Amino acid sequence: MLQVLSKYHPSQQKSTAEKWKSYSDSYIWRMFRKGHEGAFDHIYSKYFPVLYQYGYRITPSRELVLDCIQDLFIDLIEKGKELKTTDCIKYYLYKCLRNKILYQLRKLKKEHGKEHLENQNFKVQVSHEVKIIEQSIDEEKRLRLKESLSKLPIRQKEAIFYFYQEGFTYEEVASIMGFKEIKSARNIIYKAIRLLQKDIAG
Amino acid sequence: MNYRNYKDINDFICDENFKNWVKFPDMESDLFWQDFLRNNPAKRSLILQAKELILLLEFEESVKDFPNGDEIENLRQNILSHSKKFDDDEGNWNIDNIFWNIDNIFRINTWPRYAVAASFMVVILSIGIFLSDINELGKGGSINWITKSTGKGEVLNFYMSDGSKVKLNRESKLIFPSKFESTNRTVKLVGEAFFEVTEDELSLFEVQTEAAKVRVLGTSFDVNAYPNQETSVTVVSGKVEVENVWNPNEQDIILLPNDMVVIDENIKRFEKATIDVIKELSWKEGILHFEGASLQEVVKELEWWFGVDINLVGENRGNEEIFARYENNSLEYILKALVFYSDIEDYSINEKTVTIKL
Secondary structure (H helix, E strand, O other): HHHHHHOHHHOOOOOOHHHOOOHHHHHHHHHHHHHHHHHHHHHHHHHHHHHHHHHHHHHHOOOHHHHHHHHHHHHHHHHHHHOOOOOOOOHHHHHHHHHHHHHHHHHHHHHHHHHHHHHHOOEEEEOOOOOOOOOOHHHHHHHHHHHHHHHHHHHHHHHHHHHHOOOOOHHHHHHOOOOHHHHHHHHHHHHHHHHHHHHHHO | OOHHHHOOOHHHHHHHHHHHHHHOOOHHHHHHHHHHHHHHHHHHHHHHHHHHHHHEEHHHHOOOOOHHHHHHHHHHHHHHHHHHOOOOOOOOOOOHHHHHHHHHOOOEEEEOOOOOOOOOOOOOOOHHHHHHHHHHHOOOOOOOOEEEOOOOOOEEEEEEEEEEEEEOOOEEEEEOOOOOOOOOOEEEEEEEEEOOOOOOOEEEEEEEOOOOEEOOOOOOOEEEOOOOEEEEEEEEEEEEEEEEEOOOOOOEEEEEEEEEEEEEEEEEEEEEOOOHHHHEEEEHHHHHEEEEEEEHHHHHHHHHHHHOEEEEOOOOOOOOOEEEEEEEHHEEEEEEHHHHHHHOEEEEEEEOOOEEEE
């Protein structure tokens, strides 16, 4: 505890925003759980953009996504110390937001018979910016990869999104996607990659 | 993780650590994988192909109508207004204030109360006599005696008939006449009080405690005479004369501002020191401070200061040192602050009982 205190010594104080940037996720989350408003401010401003983008992928409905983000934070603040600890805030927020949005969508479906889930956008494509170093993937292979990617089932695309794009661990992927075992997350990604690799290899 | 055994390109592509290195490299992972590449040239081609595939995976930007700054701020305000949690009764309670206060108290060099109690001898005799003596005053005689007393957690301010002001600290008792005589003003004290005595050249003001008699003309000073602790007299202004009750033959001592005398029961002799009265009498200003106090000590002090019972629940590793300074803060405020920078997880207050969870 004393170590923490000396870091906060007035002589070493940077601006408030910078201060928060230097803390670990688990520390910031711990502060947030305990009701520290500065922690909330930091989390909100840091993660709002990605939360909106992520929510929009699940359902391209602006109002719904914004409502869910608002509800999400209200709930988290309300729960306070009842929240689990975590060392990856982004994963935790994603998981909660995803659940919230899916819940709302199911509600809408019941009430209006609308099917929103098919609008999910986890469209994965081939990057144009990556410089080929090994020349192992030529233009022809690129095209094959592109086609292969478009054919992937949406759940696989979603898993790839979490694992490669967002950098989550298998455990976190399993948790967000609602798998009971971490193994399931490994399997789904392995399956997808094997398929892609096979198509490229030709 | 034996990467040498990886035969298939997919083994690398699906490996968590490998993926992290490719997409989110840091110094540690870079050192590892560069090293691995150097030592396993046979795997080099496989690794680089795996790396490329991962890098080629890209997700389409999905967003339209990204909210502008105002909308984001409005949403934030909505969240805050729905949440009662961040409401605090202290106004500007935030970590920056707390830590600034901590810096101040590092410079103070005072023994906290509990340390004082521990380092001095216990008074065994006479207290019974003194108390009964006090009670005697109440009976008989034409003088009307008033008794003012405080329990734990209580501080009492009042005036006496000559206009002298008294601030009585916790667990203390002062007995004084409802109307002072013209030639002398005598009061009896057990515990601690701060006096601001009005000047009256014709009438000597005397505070009697078990160990000391403190005579003043008109001045402000503190007398600390708790049972089972040393007795001390601290002068803020004016001049004070102190007589050692235990040893009347000892010459009376004169104290000036910033002087303090302590009567050690064991040796029954005066010990004089020059101190910083502000630190010594911080209780008067409602200042509570801890300098390297253990959790046990803090709890004990809080019990005394606020007059509550505190139960500690959970495992106390006992190696914690708490540095903090509180000025006229409520118990709730202090507990909240302690939750932040100590091992305390949670607390609950139920009337006069506090439960602290570790």
